[in-house]
Amino acid sequence: MHTIEINFNNLDFWQEHIPNHVMALGFFDGLHKGHREVIKTAKEVAIAKQLPMSVMSFFPHPKSVLSNGKEQVDYLMPLDEKKRVLESLGVDFFFIVEFNLLFASLSPQQFVSDYLVNFGVVHAVCGFDYTYGYKGIGNTSRLREDSNFCIEVKEVQCVKFFGQKISSTAIRNSLNAGKLQEVQKLLGKPYEVKWHRYEGLLPQYTVPKPGVYFVTLESKCGSYSCNIKVLQNRELHITSNKLENCKLLTIRWHYKVEEESCMATS
Numbered sequence: 001m002h003t004i005e006i007n008f009n010n011l012d013f014w015q016e017h018i019p020n021h022v023m024a025l026g027f028f029d030g031l032h033k034g035h036r037e038v039i040k041t042a043k044e045v046a047i048a049k050q051l052p053m054s055v056m057s058f059f060p061h062p063k064s065v066l067s068n069g070k071e072q073v074d075y076l077m078p079l080d081e082k083k084r085v086l087e088s089l090g091v092d093f094f095f096i097v098e099f100n101l102l103f104a105s106l107s108p109q110q111f112v113s114d115y116l117v118n119f120g121v122v123h124a125v126c127g128f129d130y131t132y133g134y135k136g137i138g139n140t141s142r143l144r145e146d147s148n149f150c151i152e153v154k155e156v157q158c159v160k161f162f163g164q165k166i167s168s169t170a171i172r173n174s175l176n177a178g179k180l181q182e183v184q185k186l187l188g189k190p191y192e193v194k195w196h197r198y199e200g201l202l203p204q205y206t207v208p209k210p211g212v213y214f215v216t217l218e219s220k221c222g223s224y225s226c227n228i229k230v231l232q233n234r235e236l237h238i239t240s241n242k243l244e245n246c247k248l249l250t251i252r253w254h255y256k257v258e259e260e261s262c263m264a265t266s
Ligand SMILES: Cc1cc2nc3c(=O)[nH]c(=O)nc-3n(C[C@H](O)[C@H](O)[C@H](O)COP(=O)(O)O)c2cc1C
Pocket: 025, 026, 027, 028, 062, 066, 103, 104, 105, 106, 107, 111, 129, 130, 131, 132, 133, 134, 135, 136, 137
């Protein structure tokens, strides 16, 4: 998979060098079941058309840029992890567009013309609620028209869990409430973070609310299941010394064992 960072300075260059392809559109934080359905659908279209397939996402999150940094976004995964998962899903090109105020002010038609039509997109795939362009006024029902009918559009229906749309926001809320089993159902797998023995939690991961959790720790030295504590400042307290020689751990979260209120007395 080729990862290409796009900004206003290199846009012309890439417009000339990217082959015709099928694109999946969206931010895709956490790559949950809904996101995977969009990417799977794009991959199927690409295979049928014998074309490469891409994902176009942005960085940083529109919310943090549009609030001038006042609204902090708790990412579910850093870009490197997103790259790793996208590659495993068969994505050929991962475009990361620099999201800044100038980009945010593009009209829906400008975005579609410069970043889709002139970018070699012949078929776009997005979820039913994908939005684009200034104030997010572009939506899937006008995407084909905004491209002057140059690209085909496939809209993916809502993937739900107990009648509710699966979303990155719902997953962040469940994480913040310590509902790790619910998070697992929405993601389709246990939530994972990377933790360094000296540096702590790696950037752009979110940890659940304070409490005691049953997790699996995985490292080059092996894997081991135990309880760990999330402290008030969202720091992790890992008492197990089984993997003490390993600096970098993947923590796979299973369920909450104890509430924060019980921790104080235990
Ligand atoms: C060119 C462009 C301009 C955008 N401008 C705005 C904006 O002014 N306000 C806003 O809230 N979101 C804006 N967005 C963000 C989108 O509404 C949307 O959140 C983003 O494309 C990710 O889509 P998704 O949330 O469906 O994954 C813009 C997106 C694009 C592509």
